[in-house]
Structures are given as structure tokens and as C-alpha cells.
Amino acid sequence: MKCLRCKTENKISRKHCEKCGAPLRIRRRGDRYKKRKVLLVMVVMFAWIIGFGYFFKDVFLPDSSHLQISKGKRLELEKERLAKRQELTRRLKAAMERQNNKNEAGGAATRIAAAATDKNASATAGQKGQTISTGWVSIVGAWGRQVAKFRSAASAGGWLALPDRACLGGMKWIFYRDYDNARPIAGGLWTSGDMVGLWRMDQKNKLLDSPALTAWNASHVVDWLSLESAKQKQDIQLRSNKTQGNFAICQLPENLDEIGIFVQDSKIVGWTFGQWLDSAFMWKGKSGNELQTNQTVNDFYQQTFAGGREEAFAKGLAMEGKKSSLEKLTTLVEAYQLPTSLAREDTPSYLLPEEIVRQIRILVRLVVKDGNGRLVAKILDPTALREIGDIDLLMDVVPVYTAAAGFDASTSLIADTGRAIVQAGGRDVPALNLMHAKLYQDWLQSLVTVQAVNEAMPIWKTARDYYPDDPYIQLLGVDLYLLNNNWQEAERLLYSRNYPPALRDRFEVLASRISAMKGEEGKIVIRFNPGGNRIPVTALLNGGNNVDFMVDTGASMVTIPSNVADSLGLEVIEGYHGSSQTVSTAGGAVTATQVMIDSLEVDGWVENNVRALVMDIPGQPGMGLLGLNYLQRFKMDLNNDSGTLLLTPK
Numbered sequence: 001m002k003c004l005r006c007k008t009e010n011k012i013s014r015k016h017c018e019k020c021g022a023p024l025r026i027r028r029r030g031d032r033y034k035k036r037k038v039l040l041v042m043v044v045m046f047a048w049i050i051g052f053g054y055f056f057k058d059v060f061l062p063d064s065s066h067l068q069i070s071k072g073k074r075l076e077l078e079k080e081r082l083a084k085r086q087e088l089t090r091r092l093k094a095a096m097e098r099q100n101n102k103n104e105a106g107g108a109a110t111r112i113a114a115a116a117t118d119k120n121a122s123a124t125a126g127q128k129g130q131t132i133s134t135g136w137v138s139i140v141g142a143w144g145r146q147v148a149k150f151r152s153a154a155s156a157g158g159w160l161a162l163p164d165r166a167c168l169g170g171m172k173w174i175f176y177r178d179y180d181n182a183r184p185i186a187g188g189l190w191t192s193g194d195m196v197g198l199w200r201m202d203q204k205n206k207l208l209d210s211p212a213l214t215a216w217n218a219s220h221v222v223d224w225l226s227l228e229s230a231k232q233k234q235d236i237q238l239r240s241n242k243t244q245g246n247f248a249i250c251q252l253p254e255n256l257d258e259i260g261i262f263v264q265d266s267k268i269v270g271w272t273f274g275q276w277l278d279s280a281f282m283w284k285g286k287s288g289n290e291l292q293t294n295q296t297v298n299d300f301y302q303q304t305f306a307g308g309r310e311e312a313f314a315k316g317l318a319m320e321g322k323k324s325s326l327e328k329l330t331t332l333v334e335a336y337q338l339p340t341s342l343a344r345e346d347t348p349s350y351l352l353p354e355e356i357v358r359q360i361r362i363l364v365r366l367v368v369k370d371g372n373g374r375l376v377a378k379i380l381d382p383t384a385l386r387e388i389g390d391i392d393l394l395m396d397v398v399p400v401y402t403a404a405a406g407f408d409a410s411t412s413l414i415a416d417t418g419r420a421i422v423q424a425g426g427r428d429v430p431a432l433n434l435m436h437a438k439l440y441q442d443w444l445q446s447l448v449t450v451q452a453v454n455e456a457m458p459i460w461k462t463a464r465d466y467y468p469d470d471p472y473i474q475l476l477g478v479d480l481y482l483l484n485n486n487w488q489e490a491e492r493l494l495y496s497r498n499y500p501p502a503l504r505d506r507f508e509v510l511a512s513r514i515s516a517m518k519g520e521e522g523k524i525v526i527r528f529n530p531g532g533n534r535i536p537v538t539a540l541l542n543g544g545n546n547v548d549f550m551v552d553t554g555a556s557m558v559t560i561p562s563n564v565a566d567s568l569g570l571e572v573i574e575g576y577h578g579s580s581q582t583v584s585t586a587g588g589a590v591t592a593t594q595v596m597i598d599s600l601e602v603d604g605w606v607e608n609n610v611r612a613l614v615m616d617i618p619g620q621p622g623m624g625l626l627g628l629n630y631l632q633r634f635k636m637d638l639n640n641d642s643g644t645l646l647l648t649p650k
Contacts, residue, residue, distance in 0.1 A: 239491030308341025
């Protein structure tokens with residue numbers, strides 16, 4: 001395989017060039033049938049899957065006739081669902097009747113007193129057919145996304161107690177009553193900082209058939225009914241820990257871990273909120289028919305969610321259809337410039353930082369696929385990446401930086417922003433160090449390949465400071481010193497450590513190059529294309545002019561072009577036959593003037609007083625010949641296979 005750098009032919013078993021050490025892009029014998037092997041494995045696996053599927057077809061693909069539900073069966077399923085709903089209604093009704101029976105057993109005086117204090121008694125406790133209005137509350141965001149959905153129960157007048165955490169980010173709140181139409185929630189009693197608010201449906205949707213809302217009597221027991229399952233508990237004695245607004249907050253007894261209501265004297269007096277809150281919230285305010293709202297749903301949204309980072313996230317996630325991935329990415333990243341409005345425990349799951357970062361990583365891949373990698377690097381600049389603070393996102397962006405701005409930008413991104421994120425996270429990320437080292441390896445290898453020694457040397461020193469134990473970076477340093485003709489430092493560096501087997505052949509190539517350079521010490525080394533019949537060399541004449549020559553052992557004397565002789569003002573030599581002589585060339589006989597070159601320097605070796613003929617070679621203007629009167633001053637060692645000519649001074 002031919003080396004791309006020095007054009008040397010190498011054995012097919014080599015990974016690196018025998019001459020210059022550059023990696024060889026070769027296809028090894030063992031890889032020749034790799035694609036065929038992979039294809040064969042895929043065919044076998046596909047056949048196995050088909051056979052497996054056929055054998056178990058009755059399991060995975062049952063008879064389609066079994067999937068068809070008859071009209072009678074469908075009606076039966078509807079009856080079952082209706083029966084379940086009726087069972088919940090029956091339980092609630094039974095609980096209300098139990099409370100009513102307790103009141104009757106307490107004596108006529110108690111009933112009269114209760115009736116006297118309740119202006120709405122005719123519509124609540126005294127009615128045997130009364131049931132609690134249950135249903136689902138749906139919280140919908142400003143861009144149409146459902147933020148939360150949970151069970152709830154409404155009292156007479158359409159009042160519902162709702163936990164703030166469940167309502168954050170919702171612009172529209174709707175109560176879907178069981179067996180009934182949707183009813184919008186308009187406003188309520190709520191103060192900033194409260195964990196629970198009492199909210200009411202608009203005036204057109206009052207529920208007059210539900211139990212009344214009344215204040216909890218802490219000295220009496222209550223019954224609890226779940227709105228999510230068949231759980232219920234009777235005769236509970238609650239103790240208040242603290243109050244918040246119109247609510248007394250009590251510690252929950254065991255197993256009251258679902259959304260439910262507390263009933264006392266056939267009226268609703270408190271709530272549990274399941275996963276949203278771990279306390280009981282008992283009503284301490286006025287009766288439901290005496291209450292007026294002081295906030296709207298929009299007021300709640302503006303005070304708890306609007307203008308913050310989470311709202312901007314919600315807006316970005318809602319961008320679909322005509323909005324491109326680039327616009328969506330820009331919106332999500334720019335949101336990090338805004339302050340957060342929610343604590344983590346109150347943040348909806350779809351707006352949590354890890355979920356937003358996951359969406360950003362997906363968008364980065366889409367935008368890069370669309371050919372906008374440079375814009376990704378501009379949007380996710382170091383400041384934005386540091387604000388987001390996710391190391392996996394940064395590692396996704398590093399290749400984008402490399403393609404858009406080069407190795408310098410990507411290595412700096414890891415060294416500065418990446419390490420700052422790692423430090424803030426308090427944990428080491430080995431994958432980041434591996435990526436950083438690989439970038440330096442690729443960067444240095446590209447510079448070694450084009451022999452950009454001056455540019456590569458400071459980069460190599462920086463890489464060595466970061467990763468002093470990296471064997472590949474050390475070998476690249478050896479390569480650089482050899483390109484700089486400093487075999488002594490290259491040798492010291494090469495043998496200062498051991499190398500893994502994967503780099504052994506590169507080690508051997510570099511060792512061979514060092515040995516060859518040691519053998520060339522004190523010699524003129526002229527390199528040319530191996531196997532070629534032309535040996536070009538550049539020489540410095542009289543310390544001032546660089547002239548291109550061709551080594552020609554068939555020429556008796558050195559020749560220089562006429563324009564070079566004129567520019568140097570060389571002295572004409574009067575010989576036995578005068579100052580000129582006839583010379584035979586491929587184009588015929590020509591007359592040439594003989595001159596004296598004071599100094600001729602090749603590869604740092606200077607020869608003085610070299611005679612030369614002034615003549616222009618046909619078809620090669622500006623070219624001279626390095627003839628025998630110069631070459632015979634040295635011992636010549638020509639290796640056409642390696643492309644080297646060694647001139648050892650005699």
C-alpha cells in the first residue's frame with residue numbers, strides 16, 4: 001500500500017509507513033470479507049426471526065375474528081363500566097347517609113342547631129338522595145398541552161379544592177363531571193404562597209345537587225372517602241399542625257394516600273391530594289354559599305408561571321409543524337437566560353431540566369443533519385453550555401465545533417467549559433478526557449501528515465501537559481522531532497516508555513527512521529520519489545540564490561541557467577580552449593561559458609570554488625545540472641528503492 005505522505009510502497013501487513021510513520025489507510029486481509037460476513041449473519045438472524053414468528057404466530061397474531069367485538073359484547077362492557085360508576089356513587093351516598101344517621105342519633109336539639117346555622121340546609125345534609133359530584137380536573141397549558149389530570153369532587157356552588165403544584169403552567173382549567181359535560185373553572189380563593197386554593201366553576205355551572213362546603217369541627221370525627229378507589233375510613237380524629245389561609249393542615253393517618261374528601265355532618269370539610277401533597281387540608285373558612293372569588297385562573301398563571309424559564313420551555317416544546325428544529329432549539333436554549341419560576345419538586349415532569357436537555361440533544365442532531373452545524377455552534381456557545389450545565393450535551397456539540405471552527409475551538413471548549421461543568425457537577429467524567437485526548441491526537445496527526453512542524457510543536461507540548469501518559473501523543477512528538485531533523489530528542493522520547501501492542505508497528509517505524517537519520521549524520525541526504533529516474537535538489541549559490549538542480553552523473557560539469565549567472569555576476573574563467581566550450585545536449589550542440597561558483601551549499605554542506613557552465617537546458621528553464629565535478633568530491637550511495645542519495649564527503 002502506498003503512503004499518502006511520502007509515496008513509499010509498504011507491505012500490506014503494515015499499519016504505518018515504514019519510512020515516515022504516517023498511518024496507512026489500508027484494507028487488511030482479515031477485513032476483506034468483513035461485509036460479506038456481516039451480511040451472512042444478518043440473513044441468518046432474519047431467517048431465524050421469521051421462523052420464530054411463524055411458530056408462535058397464534059400468540060403474536062391471533063385470529064382477527066377474535067379481535068372483533070360484537071354489538072352485544074360492547075353493550076355488556078358499557079354496562080360493566082356503568083356499574084362501577086354506580087358503585088362509587090353508592091359508596092358516597094352511603095357515607096353521607098351514615099353521617100346523617102349520626103346527626104339524628106345526636107338528638108333533636110343538635111339537628112335544630114345545625115339547621116339554624118346552615119342557610120342552605122335544604123339543599124345539603126337533610127336530603128337522602130344527595131350525592132357528591134365527582135369527576136376529573138384537566139389543567140391545560142397556554143399552548144394546548146395537558147399539564148395535569150387528576151380526580152376531584154365539587155361541593156354545592158361548584159367549589160373545588162385544588163393543589164397548586166397540579167395547576168402550575170395551566171392557562172385553562174376544566175372540571176369533567178362524571179356522567180356530565182365539561183365545566184370551566186373560572187376563579188377562586190387563593191393567596192400567593194398557599195399550597196391549596198379553593199376554586200369555583202363559573203356562575204353558569206353551579207352544582208346545587210352536591211353537598212355543601214362548611215367549616216371543619218376539630219372536636220368531632222370525620223369520614224374519609226377516596227375518589228380514586230374503593231378505599232374509605234370512618235371515625236377519624238384529626239389534629240391540626242398549622243394553618244395556611246382558610247385551611248388547617250393536619251397529619252394524614254396511614255393508608256390515606258389517595259385523592260379523597262373528608263365528610264362531617266353530611267358536608268364536605270376537607271381534602272387529601274394523593275401524590276401532590278402528603279397532608280390533610282381541612283376547611284376553616286366560611287360556608288360555600290357565603291364565599292366570593294378573589295383571583296382568576298389567569299391571575300394564578302401570571303403570578304406562578306408567566307415570564308419564567310419554565311414558560312419559555314413550554315413555548316419551545318409546543319413548536320410543531322411549520323416551526324423548524326432550528327427555531328425550536330433556539331427558543332429552548334434562549335430560555336436559559338430567564339430566571340426559574342418553579343422549584344424542582346413543583347416543576348411538571350415534561351419541564352424538568354433533564355427532559356429539556358434530552359429534547360435539545362435530539363434537536364441538535366436534527367439541525368446538524370439539515371446542514372446547519374455552524375448555527376448549532378453559534379447557538380450553543382460556551383456561555384449557553386455552561387448555563388445548561390449538562391456534560392453529555394457538551395460532548396454531543398464537540399464534533400459540531402470541530403467541523404465548524406476546527407480543532408482549536410473544540411479542544412478549548414472541553415478544556416474550559418467542559419471542565420467547569422464537570423467541576424460544578426462534582427464528579428469526574430472519563431469519557432470527556434478520552435474525547436479531549438482523541439481530539440489532540442487527530443489534530444496533531446493532521447499536522448504531522450502535512451509536515452507543519454512549527455505549528456504542531458506548541459500544540460503537542462500542550463497535549464503532553466494534559467496527557468503525559470498518552471502513548472499515541474508521545475509517538476506523535478517523536479514524529480515531530482524527526483521532521484525537525486532532531487533525531488537525538490526523538491530517540492530520547494521514543495525510548496522513555498513502553499507502548500501497547502496496537503502501537504508497536506508505529507514504534508518500529510519510528511525507531512527505524514531514527515536509526516537511518518543517525519546513519520545520515522555528517523552526510524548530505526537527497527531524497528526523491530522511490531523508483532524515479534529524476535533526482536531533484538535545491539542548492540544555495542554564493543550564499544544568496546536558491547537554484548533548482550537535477551543530479552546528473554552523465555554530466556561532466558555543473559551547469560547553471562544564464563539568468564542565475566547574470567544575477568550573481570559570476571567571473572568567467574579563461575581555460576585552455578578559451579572562456580567557452582561546445583557541449584552536446586539532447587537538443588544538439590550548444591556553446592557554454594565557463595564560470596566559477598564561490599560556494600555551493602546542499603543540505604547544509606558547503607563546497608567552495610566549483611566550476612560551472614552557463615547554459616539553459618532546453619524545455620527546462622531555470623534548471624541546472626549537478627555534474628560529476630561536484631559529485632566526485634563525495635562518496636555516493638544511491639538507494640533507488642527508498643528514494644535516497646547519500647553524499648559522504650571524502
